[in-house]
Ligand SMILES: Nc1ncnc2c1ncn2[C@@H]1O[C@H](COP(=O)(O)OP(=O)(O)OP(=O)(O)O)[C@@H](O)[C@H]1O
């Protein structure tokens with residue numbers, strides 16, 4: 001049975017290319033061509049195939065054992081918190097943070113200790129809820145898949161929880177970062193059962209990535 005490595009479309013796919021090469025993995029040429037409709041690609045290793053899926057879905061494919069290995073943002077891992085997923089390596093790519101932001105003009109004006117309920121737009125409902133619950137605030141999450149930065153200006157929510165790297169998206173939309181929830185980077189992930197049942201093969205791939213990181 002072949003081993004399936006799940007890769008996320010988008011920015012991580014680009015950053016992962018050199019790392020794959022250092023790990024000796026060369027998928028068929030069009031794997032990085034996002035205009036291609038193919039989703040599964042053979043590699044130079046006959047027993048290893050690569051699949052290209054949405055970044056949130058990498059964790060799901062690996063958690064259910066449909067893929068044995070994957071590359072995935074720690075934001076996605078924190079949001080799902082799948083017990084079946086083991087993340088042995090920080091790959092140092094896709095570095096950003098997950099933060100709370102609010103309109104520049106309101107910054108620091110809300111007394112959170114007095115706000116019993118607050119509306120927050122986010123692609124990370126679990127993490128956002130947990131973050132506010134830890135402060136004793138009940139957050140009502142408005143689930144969005146993108147363009148969270150528009151929500152406060154249009155009255156959809158008071159706050160947002162989203163990824164921030166340079167801060168330019170927040171700035172361009174009149175928002176400021178008020179709290180950092182967690183630092184984010186991409187991780188190598190493996191299915192725990194696959195690691196138990198195929199320790200030599202999966203272990204060798206973990207080792208290949210470990211070496212690639214120190215190369
Ligand atoms: N600005 C950023 N800087 C660094 N890493 C980022 C940044 N934005 C996202 N990431 C990382 O890349 C991952 C994928 O983000 P990306 O924006 O490519 O996907 P997306 O557009 O949200 O996905 P989809 O198209 O599936 O909705 C995130 O889960 C995160 O780990």
Ligand SMILES: O=P(O)(O)OC[C@H]1O[C@H](OP(=O)(O)OP(=O)(O)O)[C@H](O)[C@@H]1O
Nearest residue numbers: 146147162163164165166167168169170
């Ligand atoms: O702080 P910055 O450097 O501006 O980066 C932050 C932005 O990057 C991500 O979006 P992305 O560019 O991936 O767009 P998308 O979520 O709409 O796909 C994230 O959702 C923010 O909007």
